[in-house]
Amino acid sequence: MTAVRVDPLAPPTVPVTAESVQAFASAWRIVEKSMTAFASRVSDSRADQEDLLQEARMGLWMADPTRYDLRSKEDVAYLHRVLICRMWDAWGEERGRKGPSGEDGGGDAGR
Amino acid sequence: MYRFSTQLLLSTAGALVAMGAPFEDPRIAGDSEGTRAATDGAMSTDVTFVQHCGYWSHYDPKARTSAWPLPHGLTAGEMATYGTLYGALRDEPRAGDIFLQWAPRVKSVVHVGIVVEVLASGRFSPTHPYHDVYTLEGDTDALGRRRGGRSMRVRRRLSAAQGDRYLRWTAMEFRDVLLPQLAQAPLIVRRTA
Numbered sequence: 001m002t003a004v005r006v007d008p009l010a011p012p013t014v015p016v017t018a019e020s021v022q023a024f025a026s027a028w029r030i031v032e033k034s035m036t037a038f039a040s041r042v043s044d045s046r047a048d049q050e051d052l053l054q055e056a057r058m059g060l061w062m063a064d065p066t067r068y069d070l071r072s073k074e075d076v077a078y079l080h081r082v083l084i085c086r087m088w089d090a091w092g093e094e095r096g097r098k099g100p101s102g103e104d105g106g107g108d109a110g111r
Numbered sequence: 112m113y114r115f116s117t118q119l120l121l122s123t124a125g126a127l128v129a130m131g132a133p134f135e136d137p138r139i140a141g142d143s144e145g146t147r148a149a150t151d152g153a154m155s156t157d158v159t160f161v162q163h164c165g166y167w168s169h170y171d172p173k174a175r176t177s178a179w180p181l182p183h184g185l186t187a188g189e190m191a192t193y194g195t196l197y198g199a200l201r202d203e204p205r206a207g208d209i210f211l212q213w214a215p216r217v218k219s220v221v222h223v224g225i226v227v228e229v230l231a232s233g234r235f236s237p238t239h240p241y242h243d244v245y246t247l248e249g250d251t252d253a254l255g256r257r258r259g260g261r262s263m264r265v266r267r268r269l270s271a272a273q274g275d276r277y278l279r280w281t282a283m284e285f286r287d288v289l290l291p292q293l294a295q296a297p298l299i300v301r302r303t304a
Contacts, residue, residue: 017245017263018255018266019253019254019266020254021266021268022254022255023255063273064268066212066222067215067221067257067273069214069221070256071258074216075216078216
């Protein structure tokens with residue numbers, strides 16, 4: 001191990017604490033474009049698209065981006081699949097709730 | 112030989128993190144994807160950090176050996192296997208445990224560190240509990256990501272439902288008494304000071 005010169009009076013050279021939740025923002029920037037594209041392919045409704053993107057954000061939050069190496073193409077591709085599956089499942093549930101006509105009786109301001 | 116002590120481990124790890132001790136692994140210093148991919152499965156610097164803290168915090172100069180129970184040279188995945196072998200893997204964290212972070216794509220433990228404090232527990236869903244913990248770990252960065260090359264104190268969220276586990280190495284004390292069939296295993300590797 002390399003010797004380290006320590007000055008006890010000097011301020012620490014490292015941040016006190018790293019926050020892994022902040023990895024969410026950088027990970028979302030990586031996947032946002034493709035998630036948005038997928039949501040717009042699934043539905044023309046802005047409200048539905050926002051719901052789907054929110055589902056993807058929740059999925060990314062729960063998946064914890066720090067357990068992926070987002071410099072690896074394989075890890076990014078895997079994360080894409082996880083999030084798209086989650087969006088697709090949420091869309092299926094939403095369609096089932098609304099019925100085949102796509103209407104659930106509620107307002108849809110995004111249309 | 113020293114008895115197992117989480118305080119010894121935490122003190123040593125905390126001091127090294129405060130110093131910003133370099134645990135740069137020359138094998139991955141190039142930072143190219145190819146170089147990093149080639150080192151997958153090898154002992155990474157987060158493992159080195161834990162092993163270094165553990166070994167030297169439990170080093171007895173008179174006996175010229177360490178009571179640290181984890182053999183040198185284990186990878187992160189092998190730490191989990193070793194913990195399973197000794198019945199020392201847990202779902203719930205405790206201060207001093209070694210956390211084992213699971214990566215679903217590679218289906219393996221990919222990152223390890225030392226739990227300093229359990230801050231909170233909660234649930235994403237009834238079957239999806241999590242724990243917020245403060246950790247001390249090597250090879251991370253200011254966002255708590257893997258392979259950051261720095262030793263840091265990190266606040267992170269771990270979940271047994273995601274595959275994360277905690278290696279309660281203190282449960283390995285008296286292992287040779289409790290598990291005589293494993294007494295022949297080379298558990299302590301001597302190193303020169």
